[in-house]
Amino acid sequence: MRIGIVCYPTFGGSGVVATELGLELSKRGHKIHFITYNQPVRLELLGNNVHYHEVNVPEYPLFHYQPYELALSSKLVDMVKLHKIEILHVHYAIPHAYAAYMAQKMLQEEGIYIPFVTTLHGTDITLVGSHPFYKPAVSFSINKSNAVTAVSESLREDTLRLFNITNDIKVITNFIDLNKFDHDFTDCQRGMMANVDEKIITHISNFRPVKRILDIIKTFYNIQKTIPAKLMMVGEGPEREPAERLCRTLGITDKVVFFGNSNEIDRILCFSDLFLLPSETESFGLSALEAMASGVPVISSNTGGIPEVNEQGFSGFLSDVGDVEEMSANAIKILQDENTLNQFKRNAKEQAQKFDIASIVPQYEAIYEETLRNCKA
8 A cells, every 4th residue: 555644753752653554564565655744753764655745834934833734634635646645654643633624625626535534642622623613623624534443442431521523433452563672772871870889760752741750750759768779751842941940949969860752762771670650530541551572660640541541550550640649659569579560570571461562553553454345436
């Protein structure tokens, strides 16, 4: 198949999933065309089966805000005709499904029908989409999609609760390529992050308020009072400065490392002993899954799709949002005994195997094939 993929080309989970999906599909012989405003951060390999097409948004003094949806839909029309793309897969309802529908209608005027699959990732539903200003456009885009998927059962239920949806929504979970988590880093490299007697605790996100970054600092503060430890904070966002300020107030600045955005997440996770994800809400929890694939147990909140990923008492522990004391106690329970820690690490890897890319990508292929059949019927 010749597949066009539209996503945000950023460090966020939806962009990562879309990119990894496209690369895996290309290995299976499909022709993949990424269409977005920047090359996706994890798209390193361009070749016969993988192509990138940049969406340029010309600046006009007439517009106070430049019309990205208009530029994207026009680019989609051009790319479908030029490369004979058979189906579009757009990640996020707004603005991508909206632009895909406009492209579909423009192409129909020329006798070309291009179906599109929309994957809902979370923010397009729980934040942007639920705002009254955008709600009609989100409902419209989802209902006009030829097929719709959501990355967790929790997100599917949220979508049906928040919007008037007449379309069927199929759950296809996020995934990881387990082959990429077979690390061969050495223990001496671990020494660059922490002393031999220190445990390494990690968090990775975009540092938005919904991630409850200050809860991470407070949880770590409690842990390090009992167990020698270092905290690795990976990512950038508005909560970084308040988090650094709290570290100074608590006197733990020397025990917390703020990396910013990093392309060495696999290396950081390889040496980690515990992962913290106390989010207010998560549609899935891809960062937790990546940690588990590296053999890192997870202390998380029990909200959204996280319980579908992190199994209570097996790959880690779940607590109510904001329950820093329980999260701290559970973390210490895992870390204070080496045998317990090693068992949780093995369990985390075992749990991650349920989400291997090899078993998830065929589900998307089936969606594409079914959508194309329905359009030809």
